[in-house]
Amino acid sequence: MSPAAPRFGAQNPARLVVLISGRGSNMQALAECCEREAWPAHVAAVISNRPQAAGLAWAAQRGIATGCVDHTAFAAQSDPRAAFEAALREAIDAHAPDLVVLAGFMRILGADFVQHYAGRMLNIHPSLLPAFTGLHTHRRAIEAGCRLAGSTVHIVTPELDHGPIVAQAAVPVLPGDDEDRLAARVLRAEHVIYPRAVRAWVDGAWWLDGGRVRHAPGAADDLWHFSPRP
Numbered sequence: 001m002s003p004a005a006p007r008f009g010a011q012n013p014a015r016l017v018v019l020i021s022g023r024g025s026n027m028q029a030l031a032e033c034c035e036r037e038a039w040p041a042h043v044a045a046v047i048s049n050r051p052q053a054a055g056l057a058w059a060a061q062r063g064i065a066t067g068c069v070d071h072t073a074f075a076a077q078s079d080p081r082a083a084f085e086a087a088l089r090e091a092i093d094a095h096a097p098d099l100v101v102l103a104g105f106m107r108i109l110g111a112d113f114v115q116h117y118a119g120r121m122l123n124i125h126p127s128l129l130p131a132f133t134g135l136h137t138h139r140r141a142i143e144a145g146c147r148l149a150g151s152t153v154h155i156v157t158p159e160l161d162h163g164p165i166v167a168q169a170a171v172p173v174l175p176g177d178d179e180d181r182l183a184a185r186v187l188r189a190e191h192v193i194y195p196r197a198v199r200a201w202v203d204g205a206w207w208l209d210g211g212r213v214r215h216a217p218g219a220a221d222d223l224w225h226f227s228p229r230p
């Protein structure tokens with residue numbers, strides 16, 4: 001399979017819908033890169049499952065459409081998760097996304113939901129996958145004696161934190177690191193690679209082929225990132 005011709009341009013920018021649950025610093029990095037670098041793309045909406053998510057207020061202030069689908073509101077339904085996911089899907093699709101970008105979205109998504117966005121939903125996970133799927137990645141990396149930690153951008157598949165890898169950033173684990181110091185170092189690297197991975201998708205510089213991500217020649221160089229300094 002070969003790369004598709006670029007689908008987006010100034011006249012038909014890619015529509016990105018970003019899902020967050022909290023601070024939203026990755027979403028901010030993405031929105032700022034989009035604007036600053038005049039991408040043929042824009043953040044069409046930011047949607048949270050938590051009404052108090054700080055990132056929602058940031059997006060609203062910048063004039064980005066925001067929405068909230070509060071997962072706790074579905075607790076009384078016979079199938080709370082299905083009801084939440086149906087409402088979330090409706091909220092997302094109202095913005096006609098080309099790409100759905102999970103950025104600190106802290107809900108596990110079911111197979112039907114993932115299938116609906118197959119190949120067009122990305123996540124960033126704060127470890128060098130396939131190591132340390134799930135939670136507390138930094139603590140576990142320190143406890144395991146890792147000398148490198150990092151973050152991975154991957155396509156979302158039904159198996160949690162297991163989708164095809166698009167981009168990775170590695171940072172050192174330094175003597176005396178605790179979870180917070182390492183998390184801060186990884187986060188800075190995330191702010192570099194997530195926008196790059198999304199931009200490369202917008203440009204058609206990577207694509208899915210037989211369950212693996214293929215990159216256009218030369219296009220992957222800045223999607224593997226190592227920050228040697230703290």
Ligand code: GRF
Nearest residue numbers: 023024025026104124125126
């Ligand atoms: C990031 O470390 C990301 O890898 C993880 O959650 C964190 C979100 O941070 N999935 P922020 O909300 O983008 O600041």
